[in-house]
Amino acid sequence: xxxxxxxxxxxxxxxxxxxxxxxxxxxxxxxxxxxxxxxxxxxxxxxxxxxxxxxxxxxxxxxxxxxxxxxxxxxxxxxxxxxxxxxxxxxxxxxxxxxxxxxxxxxxxxxxxxxxxxxxxxxxxxxxxxxxxxxxxxxxxxxxxxxxxxxxxxxxxxxxxxxxxxxxxxxxxxxxxxxxxxxxxxxxxxxxxxxxxxxxxxxxxxxxxxxxxxxxxxxxxxxxxxxxxxxxxxxxxxxxxxxxxxxxxxxxxxxxxxxxxxxxxxxxxxxxxxx
Numbered sequence: 217x218x219x220x221x222x223x224x225x226x227x228x229x230x231x232x233x234x235x236x237x238x239x240x241x242x243x244x245x246x247x248x249x250x251x252x253x254x255x256x257x258x259x260x261x262x263x264x265x266x267x268x269x270x271x272x273x274x275x276x277x278x279x280x281x282x283x284x285x286x287x288x289x290x291x292x293x294x295x296x297x298x299x300x301x302x303x304x305x306x307x308x309x310x311x312x313x314x315x316x317x318x319x320x321x322x323x324x325x326x327x328x329x330x331x332x333x334x335x336x337x338x339x340x341x342x343x344x345x346x347x348x349x350x351x352x353x354x355x356x357x358x359x360x361x362x363x364x365x366x367x368x369x370x371x372x373x374x375x376x377x378x379x380x381x382x383x384x385x386x387x388x389x390x391x392x393x394x395x396x397x398x399x400x401x402x403x404x405x406x407x408x409x410x411x412x413x414x415x416x417x418x419x420x421x422x423x424x425x426x427x428x429x430x431x432x433x434x435x436x437x438x439x440x441x442x443x444x445x446x447x448x449x450x451x452x453x454x455x456x457x458x459x460x461x462x463x464x465x466x467x468x469x470x471x472x473x474x475x476x477x478x479x480x481x482x483x484x485x486x487x488x489x490x491x
Contacts, residue, residue: 221452227460229262231478234485235456236410237390237438241278242269248285255288266456271296276314280432283319292322299338300348321489324364326352331368353381362386371398380442391440395422399429409434413446416465427469432480437463
C-alpha cells in the first residue's frame, strides 16, 4: 500500500454489505468522530456495518472502544500469530476480558503465519505461534464465539491444529488466500471463507478457482483495510467504502448477480457474527 496513490473513488453500491474484517485504527481512526467519519463514508455506498479487528493489545482495546462508540461497528480481538510471543499470562487475562465484551463478535485474528519468521525482527517463532493459536481456539470455545483465522503459507498445519484441538462451532478464514484443495477442505469442515480484494487481482489464479467452490452460505466479503485494495486500485489506501469493488469482482468470477452475492454475504455475516 502506498499513501502516495490517491484513494479510490466511491464505488457504485451493490446493495447492503457488511465489511467482515477491517482495521479502523490502521485506517486512521483514533476517536469516536474519526470512526464515525469512516463508517459514514462506507454507509454512503451501502456498507452499513463493519467488524474492526485487533492484532495486538492496543488494537484490541481500541476495537472494543470503537464498537462502543458507534452501533455500526463490531469488534474481534486476539493477538496476531506473528506477535504470539507477547502472549504471557497478563496478556491472556486482558484478551479474555476484552473478548468477553458483548460488542466483540469473534476471537481473532489468530492462526499461523509461516511467511514472516526469519524475515521480521521480533516475529514469533512457529512454536510460539502454535501455542498462541491453541490458546485462542480454547478461548473461542469457552466464550462461544467464532474463531477468526489468519493463515499465511501454513495451510496443512493450520487445518491439522484445528482438527487436533477441536474447532469451535464457527471458524472464519479471513482473507482466504488458498487454492482449490484448501478451499475444499475448509468447505468440507463447514468453515466460512471471507474474500478480500486479493480475489480481484489478475494473477490470483488459484484463489479465483477456489472462489468457484464456495457455497453461498459459507462466504463473506471483507476489505482488510487499509490493505489489499481491490483491482484496479491495488496499492492505493483501502477503506470499508471500497468493499463493493470486491463484491462485484467476486460476483463476476462466480457468474452471479452482484446484488444477489451481496445479499447472501450480508445474511451470512449477520448469522455468523450474530449481528
